[in-house]
Amino acid sequence: MPHVLPDWTPSADAVAGARITGFAAYASELTGRDLTTGYHDLWRWSVEDLDGFWSALWDHLGLPPRPAGAPALAGEDMPGAVWFPGTVLNYTREVFRGRPDHEVAVIAVEESGRTREVTWAELRAQVASLAATLTGLGVRPGDRVAGYLPNGVEAVVAFLATASLGAVWAMCGLDYGVSAALARLAQLRPAVLVAAASCVSAGRRVDRGRELGELRAGLPGLAATVLVGDATLPGTLPWAEAAGRTGVPLTPLDVPFDHPLWVLFSSGTTGRPKGIVHGHGGVVLEHLKTTALHFDLRAGDRMFWYTSPSWMMWNYLVGALLAGVAIVCYDGSPAHPAPDRLFDIAARTRVQVLGTSPGYLAACQKAGADLGAHDLEALRCLAVTGSTFPADLHRWAVRGLGSRVPVVTTSGGTDVVTAFAGGVPTVPVWAGELSAPCLGVALAAYDASGAPVEETVGELVVRRPMPSMPLRFWDDPGDARLREAYFETFPGVWRHGDWVTITGRGSVVIHGRSDATLNRRGVRMGSGDIYAPVEELPQVAEALVIGLEEPGGGYWMPLFVTTVPGVELDEALREAIRTAIRTHASPRHVPDDIIAAPGVPHTRTGKKLEVPVKRILRGDDLASVVDPAGIDRPDLLTWYQQIGAHRRATIS
Secondary structure: OOOOOOOEOOOHHHHHHOHHHHHHHHHHHHHOOOOOOOHHHHHHHHHHOHHHHHHHHHHHOOOOOOOOOOOOEEEOOOOOOEEOOOOEEOHHHHHHOOOOOOOEEEEEEEOOOOEEEEEHHHHHHHHHHHHHHHHHOOOOOOOEEEEEOOOOHHHHHHHHHHHHOOOEEEEEOOOOOHHHHHHHHHHHOOOEEEEEOEEEEOOEEEEOHHHHHHHHHHOOOOOEEEEEOOOOOOOOEEHHHHHOOOOOOOOOOOEEOOOEEEEEEOOOOOOOOOEEEEEHHHHHHHHHHHHHHHOOOOOOOEEEEOOOOOOHHHHHHHHHHHHOOEEEEEEOOOOOOOOOHHHHHHHHHOOOEEEEOHHHHHHHHHOOOOHHHOOOOOOOEEEEOOOOOOHHHHHHHHHHHOOOOOEEEOEEEOOOOEEEEEOOOOOOEOOOOEOEEOOOOOEEEEOOOOOEOOOOOEEEEEOOOOOOOOOEEOOOHHHHHHHHHHOOOOOOOEEEEEEEEEOOOOOEEEEEEHHHOEEEOOEEEOHHHHHHHHHHOOOEEEEEEOOEEEHHHEEEOEEEEEEOOOOOOOHHHHHHHHHHHHHHOOHHHOOOEEEEOOOOOEEOOOOEOHHHHHHHHHOOOHHHHOOHHHEOOOOHHHHHHHHHHHHHHHHO
């Protein structure tokens, strides 16, 4: 990769004061080797000596004592790695360990602007009360408690109370309809449901009472429902009664390192959504690592990540509590009443880290938002994740925020509920790139033969285990679905399903999903390389590119485009799109056809449905391709089905 200047470089003082610098010095003293020479040396040690790294991190972060002489990693098979045998802990105990009663733990912001601050003492009291209530309702270790909730204090309390008992948590946000929520939560047969009957979105209150009734009726074995909010429903226990008792002690149950903590669900675009089970220990360790070392946050700092409770980033946000960091939970539209609402909230709550998505920033850019108009003096990092992040959009954000604030990209997944690669406070940032693999992540790019490659596109793989990899999938005898999902392509190596390039400077470029990869005349291309220049055009709202193998060795690569209101996809705009792709990607990236589309379907977490649409265009039956409940616009699927049928008729 040619030498280019970074878009942000940490100052010498920032490097010296970073928590990761202190950890490097600690590890150097522990190992007798100099690990303070630069991040990449520290990273190499962290993946070459997994036992040494995770043991050192555990002790450095002040986690509970573990058996003397016991290894951090006792078995390295993937799947099936054995972490911290004999060690016990509890996620909730670690959240409250040593916290000052009077300081703020959670800041809940409603769309109306109403803000509620909850101290550590208040949070602990609510968690203790709800935990006692759940115990009284018969919840025991290993039982499941489900949430159907907006992003607020109550969701945090319900999760922490569940975890304190050694019970297993799972949640959907109120943006999910009944069928989508049941497709996930009914698998678990929860004993208790904690739910709300309404939420606010884009200035209006949305009544979910009917949906909640259907959800309760569809959950087999449900013993009780705790109802959040002012509504009353027969057969439910009011939140104020369940979580409002005072003087109740909080007594978290210590559980083994790999005891189930929560079940997160895949997007559910095909078949039944996969329930991904993570353990207490792996999550505690990973989320402490990223919060403290990669985001350089300390107790008393604040983090705000815009997310739905249905997305793993909610779990990631709550994980900041483990480091004593106060979290901001926002329940509402990110663009109401103005496109830059998230920056307004970040300014008012004085957060150090703000997390959002490329899609949100693109909307701000197109709306002409002025990021510099907000008082973001406290902000130390803008973090971006969720999809590929175009370099031009990155630089727009940098211009708006100024050179003081790094704009960093992270990439990970629900599968590991953390990041594979992202920002490091001691490493420069290059637009369009992730600065480095995260500590303890043996990330590489593989070619089709399973050989590592550099400076060329390959499959994102993780060659050695991580403590937050899934314990298992829910209801997956013999781990058959787990192995199929990650370990069939390269046995014993985690294949994530993204195309990446590892650059010569150690940074990472994400090109898009490998299972939707464009492979035109033997040249592999990531969809993100096409979306970046196309979606920068002010006339374009969104685009979807598909590469479709056809009979006789043919290959069709259409680009579906939705335009902004009042703009028609005419030949002039088509030529502008071709020119942008040719200029910013390559002539090979220029699509065969540019087609006006009524919309682009996404998963509920905002990912474009590249693979399902490819299968629909190919002629696969809709019922076998996609679960309509798992996507935002199921009505669009018939339109793409018709396009595919017309194409097949044309070439036959």
